[in-house]
Amino acid sequence: MILAPSLLAADFGNLQQAIEMVNASEADWFHIDIMDGVFVPNISYGMPVLSVIQKHATKPLDVHLMIVDPSRYISTFAKLGSDILTVHYEACTHLHRTLQAIKAENMKAGVALNPHTPVSVLEDIIQDVDVLLLMSVNPGFGGQSFIENTYKKVRQAKTLIEQSGASTLIEIDGGVSLKNAKALVEAGADALVAGSFVFNAANPTQTIADLKHI
Numbered sequence: 779m780i781l782a783p784s785l786l787a788a789d790f791g792n793l794q795q796a797i798e799m800v801n802a803s804e805a806d807w808f809h810i811d812i813m814d815g816v817f818v819p820n821i822s823y824g825m826p827v828l829s830v831i832q833k834h835a836t837k838p839l840d841v842h843l844m845i846v847d848p849s850r851y852i853s854t855f856a857k858l859g860s861d862i863l864t865v866h867y868e869a870c871t872h873l874h875r876t877l878q879a880i881k882a883e884n885m886k887a888g889v890a891l892n893p894h895t896p897v898s899v900l901e902d903i904i905q906d907v908d909v910l911l912l913m914s915v916n917p918g919f920g921g922q923s924f925i926e927n928t929y930k931k932v933r934q935a936k937t938l939i940e941q942s943g944a945s946t947l948i949e950i951d952g953g954v955s956l957k958n959a960k961a962l963v964e965a966g967a968d969a970l971v972a973g974s975f976v977f978n979a980a981n982p983t984q985t986i987a988d989l990k991h992i
Contacts, residue, residue: 779959779963779967779968779969779970779990779992780806780807780947780949780968780969780970781804781805781806781807781969781970781972781986781989781990782805782806782807782808782809782840782949782969782970782971782972783800783803783805783808783809783971783972783973783976783977783982783986784809784810784811784951784971784972784973784976784977785797785800785808785809785810785811785831786809786810786811786822786973787973787974787976787977787978788977789977790823793827793830793831794830794834796977797831797834797835798834799982799983800835800837800986801834801835801836801837802983803982803983803986803987804986804987804990805837805986805990806837806838806969807837807838807839807840807861807862807969808831808835808837808838808839808840809840809842809951809971809973810828810831810839810840810841810842811842811844812824812828812841812842812843812844812845813844813845813917813918814844814845814846816845816846817844817845817846817866817868817869817917818844818917818918819918820918822844825854825858828841828855828858828859828860829858832858832859835859838861838862839859839860839861839862840861840862840864840888840909840949840969840971841855841860841862841863841864842864842888842890842911842951843855843863843864843865843866843869844866844869844890844917844918845869846869847869848865848866848869848870848876849865849870849872849875849876849879852876852879852880852883853883855885856883856884856885860885861885861886862885862886862887862888862908862909863880863883863885863886863887863888864887864888864889864890864909864911865877865880865888865889865890866889866890866891866892866917867889867890867891867892867895867899867900868891868892868895873889873903874903874906877889877903877906877907878906881906886908886909887906887907887908887909888907888908888909888910888911888949889903889907889909889910889911890911890912890913890917890951891910891911891912891913891931892913892916892917893913893914893915893916893925893927893928896931896934897910897912897931897934897935897938898934898938900938901938901942904938904939904942904944904946905942905943905944905946907944907946908945908946908947909946909947909948909949909969910935910939910946910947910948910949911949911950911951911971912928912931912932912935912948912949912950912951913951913952914928914950914951914952914953914954915951915952915953916952917952922952922953923953924952924953924954924955924957924958925952925953928950928962929961929962929965932948932950932962932965932966932967933965933966935948935966936948936965936966947968947969948966948967948968948969949967949968949969949970949971950962950967950969950970950971951971952971954970954971954972954975954989955972955975956975956988956989956992959972959989959992960992963992970989972985972986972989975989976989
């Protein structure tokens with residue numbers, strides 16, 4: 779199971795310290811949420827902060843764009859060292875074109891689905907998706923409660939991937955903790971994003987290890 783701590787939940791006043799903690803931990807990726815205040819009702823950080831993260835991070839950057847018209851910035855995020863670039867299905871008019879543009883920049887292409895969006899919308903395109911990010915909270919803010927319907931969506935996604943002969947990874951973002959991590963993996967999840975649960979813990983490094991060994 780891949781574990782991707784979300785830096786949105788880190789202390790921005792000590793961002794380098796948080797990055798070094800993740801570097802030294804058993805985590806696999808850095809999950810980085812880019813928000814524009816339009817697609818979601820929040821603004822997080824943009825290119826200058828990502829540039830700083832990239833300078834210190836020693837693990838892949840899993841960049842999640844919660845922004846309108848993400849195609850405008852694909853080459854920019856590639857130059858900033860993104861390894862995986864995930865766009866929202868709900869924000870892309872021409873999703874296939876967007877995914878091809880991401881792959882052309884030598885990044886893995888991800889698609890995120892909001893809680894209300896069914897997995898079936900990706901039937902015709904799943905073989906082009908490297909990472910399917912299922913939002914298990916409504917996007918925009920950290921610390922929200924996990925939406926229980928997510929387990930069903932994970933199973934549906936796993937079935938779609940297997941029936942299509944795709945090699946897509948299923949990633950879960952929102953409200954992940956030790957209470958639900960094992961059940962998510964059993965349902966078919968390959969990667970878990972954990973934000974508040976990790977960075978608000980008394981010992982984040984140990985919490986990452988606990989999640990990795992569920």
